[in-house]
Amino acid sequence: MSTTLASPKRLAIALTPVVGIVITPFLPFVSSPTFVFGLPAAVVWMAAMVVGTVLALQLVELSYQREGGAALDAAEAAFDAQRLAHAETAEGGDH
Numbered sequence: 001m002s003t004t005l006a007s008p009k010r011l012a013i014a015l016t017p018v019v020g021i022v023i024t025p026f027l028p029f030v031s032s033p034t035f036v037f038g039l040p041a042a043v044v045w046m047a048a049m050v051v052g053t054v055l056a057l058q059l060v061e062l063s064y065q066r067e068g069g070a071a072l073d074a075a076e077a078a079f080d081a082q083r084l085a086h087a088e089t090a091e092g093g094d095h
Contacts, residue, residue, distance in 0.1 A: 005069065010060045017052035024049070 024030060024045060034041040 005060075005064055010063060013056050013059050013063075017049045017056050020049045020052065021046065 029041040036044040
């Protein structure tokens with residue numbers, strides 16, 4: 001697997017609940033008076049998609065960290081800090 005955060009597998013995992021949210025108006029139980037646990041089925045479906053989104057993003061994060069994402073994040077943070085320090089030095093030298 002790739003250490004790129006936006007790999008095809010990770011994008012597919014993250015997009016699954018998003019697709020579920022987008023297709024909600026087209027599902028047959030939305031226009032019918034179906035109740036689950038005393039709530040309209042569409043509300044239960046959306047709650048499930050919200051929970052699914054959280055779980056999907058957790059899976060993406062775990063996959064990224066397992067593939068070495070923490071080291072890449074640390075290297076990127078060090079690079080950004082160095083670039084910021086250089087920019088501040090250059091800015092201070094102009095005055």
